[in-house]
Amino acid sequence: MPTTHQVLxxxxxxxxxxxxxxxxxxxxxxxxxxxxxxxxxxxVDAHWPDIRPLSLRGA
Structure with a gap:
């Protein structure tokens, strides 16, 4: 049985x-x-298209 994961x-x-x-x-x-x-x-692929941290995305 595969391990259940969660997204953090x-x-x-x-x-x-x-x-x-x-x-x-x-x-x-x-x-x-x-x-x-x-x-x-x-x-994660669907919800995190820009992998830069928030602090860099706004710069």
Whole structure:
């Protein structure tokens, strides 16, 4: 059975995949999506087209 992952986002608007069974690390917030690694990667691809941190996107 594949590991369930969750999508996390930090204060810079950067996304990460993280095992859903583990406690969310400091500095990260659940983005409200979980699934297989491939499903989570597809979610990130659809929601994070500009991978620069927020602090650089506004510059």
């Amino acid at each position: 986002v930090n204060h810079e608007g950067q996304y990460a995949l993280y095992p859903a069974t583990r406690e969310t690390p400091d500095g990260w917030t659940p983005a409200g999506f979980d699934g297989t690694e491939d499903e989570c990667a597809a979610f």
